[in-house]
Amino acid sequence: MSKLPLDFFLNNNVQEVAQNLLGQTIYTNINGNISSAMIIETEAYQGPEDKASHAYNNKRTKRTEIMYKNGGCCYIYICYGIHYLFNIVTNKINIPHAVLIRSGKVISGLEYIKKRRGNHIPNSKLLQGPGNFTKGLGIDMRFNGLYLDKKQIWIKNTSTVKKQIITAPRVGISYAEKYALLPWRYILKN
DNA sequence: GTGCCGATGATCT
């Protein structure tokens, strides 16, 4: 169980990285409080060609600039004014691919995660959904632009060799026309 | 379990 090296994210196939991330364990350290989660749901966003991506057509703005960095970098943005969404930039510099992390399963730091989410939330739902995932792990805009080899955030290689993956269309992007139908959402079975 | 709906603000035109 070793830390994932950053070159894991330099792969030029973002769909492959999104699938390889399933079963890996992500850690956050918020003021010394460490919590971790197994990644169980991801979505691939293939920048320039993908109408659902913020970087469609190589669009460069202040917000999307992070996506043009080298793979292994965190891309955080606010969705619907309320929720932080966590993406990992993939591929080489100037190629704006990214993987959205949608759901996880608590591995450690349950007490911190419950505190951030509220005690009435059942354990199985603590990190379900992209907004809940970031809230539970304490991820916010401070993480935007951080690489995954920092003391605040990192990923350990805990994926089993054999895993069963369910594919599905991505969520909340009906405006993306034919790209909305592509099965670029990946869910770990069980 | 499913379905509707308001909250809420950064971002871009």
Next chain:
DNA sequence: GATCATCGGCACG
């Protein structure tokens, strides 16, 4: 001023 890579609460039944 419009557009969202969402969530929780409430109404069903």
